[in-house]
Amino acid sequence: MKARTALHALAWLALAGQAGLPVLAQADDGGLKVARRLAPSSLAKELDLRPARPLPEAPPSTQPLELNEAVRQAVARHPSISDAIATLAQQAGGVDVARAGYYPQVRVGVGGGTSNAPAAQGGSTGTVASASVSQMLYDFGKVDGAVAQSQALVRRQQAGILKQIDAVAQQAAEAVVMAHRYQSLLQIAQDQVRAVEAVLETARLRANAGLSTKADPIQAESRVDSARANMLQVKSQLAQWRERLGTLLGPGVPPTVAALPDGLARTLSVEAPTDTSLLPDVLAAEAERRAASAQLEIARANRYPTLSVDASVNKAMGGINPATLERNGTYHTVMLNLTSVIYQGGALDAQVRAASAAEDAARMRIETARLNAVDQARNYREQVIGAQARLGVLADRRRSIVEARDLYREQYTLGTRSILDLLNAEQEIYQAAAEQEAVLHDLWASRVGYIGATGQARAFYGLDNTTVQGMELLP
Template sequence: MYLNLSGAACLCFVLCSGPVMAEAPGQPRAPSGKFDWGANRLDPATLEKQIAGDQAEVNLDADILDRELDLNHAVAIAVNRHPSIADTIATLAESTSAIDVARAGYFPQITAGLGGGNSTLTGTGNSTSVSVSQMLFDFGKVSGAVDQAKAGVSRQQATVLKQIDTIAQQTAGAVVNAHRYQVLEQIAKEQVAAVEKVLLMSQRRADAGVSTRSDPIQAESRVQSARADLLQVSAQKAQAFEHLRTLLGGRFAGTIASLPEDKAALVALNPDPNTDGIPDVLAAKADMRSAIAQLDVAKAQRWPTLTLDISQNKSLSGVNPSTYVPDGSYRSIMLDVSWKVFQGGALSAQIKAADNALASARSRVQVARLNGSDDARSFRELAIGAKGRFGVLERRKRSITEARNLYREQYKLGTRSILDLLNAEQEFFQAVSDEESVKHDFWINLVGYVAATGAGREFYGLNKTVVQGMDVLP
């Protein structure tokens, strides 16, 4: 329905609406009066009251009662609790409704109405009407819309997989770091105990007069330094466990199990990894399918749509305006062909836009493959480098262990200074710490590699399981 106002009516509207204010170019209008919705202020207290309701509180107080937590179990707990995965699953359920909406175009469209009015020909009357329209053939308009909706569901499925992989990678990384600082804390405790033994030995030798009083002073200084290192590592361990708590959704007071070296040995660090299964590639492919469907729909708009239209109306009071019969009825059956013959170039523009969308989607597939391959190859090189360093550090630890034992015996015999012994103790525990750090660096990069190649669900045993109500298949 179109509304046409005469010039006099328009003039009246302008005059009645109040004065028209001219504003300088570029000068923003200041909100005022009842139209001020807070565009020029930030008030958290008022905002909190305005959006009060279901606050969806985050609970991190649940206790995880496992005495020992392994990598796969931690990942399983996280992916089944994290709200970001629930968010993507809910969006997936929402997107499936779009398929039903598109498929509705295959079914009859029924409209009913009831109204009344006054006509100069039939007078005053009330009538009811029912109309049924069934699409018979549309050259692929509805099927294209259905394909587009299905592509949207496929894309959201890829988004769910990506979020599962993301949470799995974050949790695995948190477990690795928690295990790292758990081991380093134990090493730091052993270092404190070892240096305290040296201090006790130096005190006894000084009391016996076989060494100077400076020896216990130097040893005491190293003990304090080792205790400070222990406090730092303990703080880092607590931080790592708190981050793990965020991902697990609850407190864990046990210990992290040893990392599964047997599973790590089964991962093939390929120099040219297959990126077909990574979620970003799957999402880009879904975008390409959607673009193809969009192009099909745009091309189908060039052709007519054939529908069968059936309608009936009946006067409840007064004269039927279609038959001029009092309280009469009127029915019709029509085969309708509608064709958008000319729209000012809109159809051509839609086809061009769909072609460009398809070209863009193809490029996104290539970009996703490149990014996935680049990430995988980067993690691969770092993992291989960590493996190589681990062998070097292992040999270094063996040589320092021999020197440490030799210096201890020589100090007891008085042929080696306490400074040499303390340095040997420090070097030994530094070598042990470096070895463990490199081992965990390898695991961090391995976790990144399996995530970048889309192999994380298989690695963590998530395939053929249920994650927040969704079946995860290989």
């Protein structure tokens, strides 16, 4: 059957082509070819794309960059927050549109046409001016539901702004932590280079004096090259994170990052239970549930009639009024209207079912948001506890290795210890110091993640009771 239908279609297309009739497939093929051409330059010209608008920039500063200051600068200029705020204004306009259903609708117009009035009454055509007023009296909650739905969408967008601010704050905090991490590792790598260079100098002096073999300076020089290569790698990683800071904060990033605020970190309690009621994802899901509930009320109200009062007046302007058949006549009406949809093919019932399902889905999104937040908070809490426990052990290890290195240095000078022992001790000191810094910054990264997962970003970074891109943030 399908093959026969396809043959019939092909035969019709062939006949249409022979008769010179337009064939839709041919036109669509030409449009498809144009749509498949990708030319960014032509597209930008057609869209009249303008150069990027410069973002706000903080004044250049030579002071070390503080964590909270970096977060404030990032949220003050990030365009995604501006986008969310503009969308909020759009949603707020929807509330005014919905509320307009409470007020009367006034229409005016002018039209012309023919009339079947007798010629004795003068002229058969004329221009008629009309005006009408319609006021809804009772609609069983249709307008109330539309207003409630629009207000819920506004609340959802407000939660979206909070979520976007928290996201940008977390990005800035992570960039600061990582930049400080490689800044500290660079200092440790430079110390390692200087320490190994000092060992190389000692090895050369001993070799020149005949107190050791020529192999000692060669071994030390190899370690110096390795330390320098490691230092360059760390410097490259630091440059990458400083570029990331430049993207978030602007080009005027201070040359150094200040020490991470341990005093502020002590105010963060990871043992406290997570309050999920203030999380942006939970607030957004609750707003979606209320919007779905309002949509359900609208769907139910659509089953009932709407009562309205309508008044209209029209007047012929230099011709015959078709309603009164009088020259320059005036006609007016005042009516009470009761309108209702009797049958829509089951659409009303389907709307009710769809709105009810949307409300149930929104409830599940609330529970999902709560569950994800608690899971993330627990994960970051364990990372924080583990990193804090490791820091004490690593500090003790570093002290013991430094003591061993100092002892090996004296013994090598006296000729009772080989240069490999001293070089290995310097390497272990670097590894212990680097590992200690890595765990410290892993601790901070876990704190930043915990702050974001529990919705404490605005309070922790000092954004509460401030204005961000025109939006006042309150606790």
